[in-house]
Amino acid sequence: MNNRSIVHMDLDSFFVSVERLQNSALNNRPIIIGGLSERGVVASCSYEARYYGVHSAMPMKQARLLCPDAIFIRGDSQKYSDYSHMVTDVIAEAVPLYEKSSIDEFYIDLSGMERFFGTWKLSQELKERIKKETGLPISFGLSSNKTVSKVATGTAKPAGEKHVLQGHEKVFLSPLSVKTIPGVGTVTYKTLRQLGIHYIKTVQEMPRELLFKTLQKPGLDLWDKAQGIDQRPVIPYQERKSISTERTFENDTIDVVKLKNLLSAMAENLGLSTP
Numbered sequence: 470m471n472n473r474s475i476v477h478m479d480l481d482s483f484f485v486s487v488e489r490l491q492n493s494a495l496n497n498r499p500i501i502i503g504g505l506s507e508r509g510v511v512a513s514c515s516y517e518a519r520y521y522g523v524h525s526a527m528p529m530k531q532a533r534l535l536c537p538d539a540i541f542i543r544g545d546s547q548k549y550s551d552y553s554h555m556v557t558d559v560i561a562e563a564v565p566l567y568e569k570s571s572i573d574e575f576y577i578d579l580s581g582m583e584r585f586f587g588t589w590k591l592s593q594e595l596k597e598r599i600k601k602e603t604g605l606p607i608s609f610g611l612s613s614n615k616t617v618s619k620v621a622t623g624t625a626k627p628a629g630e631k632h633v634l635q636g637h638e639k640v641f642l643s644p645l646s647v648k649t650i651p652g653v654g655t656v657t658y659k660t661l662r663q664l665g666i667h668y669i670k671t672v673q674e675m676p677r678e679l680l681f682k683t684l685q686k687p688g689l690d691l692w693d694k695a696q697g698i699d700q701r702p703v704i705p706y707q708e709r710k711s712i713s714t715e716r717t718f719e720n721d722t723i724d725v726v727k728l729k730n731l732l733s734a735m736a737e738n739l740g741l742s743t744p
């Protein structure tokens with residue numbers, strides 16, 4: 470398990486990119502997608518809108534105040550789902566083992582392919598292929614495990630790529646905010662901040678038991694991740710066509726994002742880590 474090559478790929482501001490594919494007048498402008506009613510939330514926004522402090526899961530009301538000149542789009546779950554499948558098809562055709570962890574995120578296990586192909590080159594080629602075949606920009610991180618690769622993708626965005634070499638996981642993570650560790654939600658982040666913990670480096674230097682005392686089991690998980698340790702396997706993706714998550718949510722908000730947030734909130738409450 471220790472010599473793995475795991476790629477994390479994440480489409481850049483996915484919903485916005487899809488809208489721009491269909492309407493080039495949206496390029497280079499602040500775009501905000503989500504529920505447009507009083508209670509709506511931001512599902513996705515362009516980098517031009519992020520510049521004003523807008524981010525996903527923010528109340529739409531607040532987004533309107535921060536960036537009144539943005540172009541507001543209600544969004545179309547079905548359309549995004551179709552594009553997501555297109556990307557999945559390209560990946561499925563190119564690699565033997567991948568996991569689809571959300572509508573716009575994938576983990577790919579390239580372990581064992583290092584010697585013959587070069588995992589970095591393989592990842593780059595796949596990124597280019599996705600761009601060419603679907604028109605969508607995607608970023609990726611490559612390392613020995615899921616957590617480090619996901620964090621690496623985050624530092625590479627947009628349209629970027631980052632390779633964290635074996636043995637460099639801890640050094641790579643240490644200067645970053647604890648917020649960048651996957652699974653650290655609002656509640657955990659607040660607790661850590663109250664303890665004066667801002668950077669991953671601090672967690673790396675803390676005794677493991679201390680994090681257990683503070684956060685119980687999730688604390689141990691967090692400590693491991695901060696050290697760059699994550700043994701979780703890439704779980705092969707199975708399309709679940711029969712389940713429509715959309716139906717159970719009010720159609721005023723972007724269902725996928727709502728569901729994603731709900732699931733991670735539940736996971737945090739249950740003390741589980743989200744992928």
Ligand SMILES: [Mg+2]
Nearest residue numbers: 479480482573
């Ligand atoms: Mg994304």
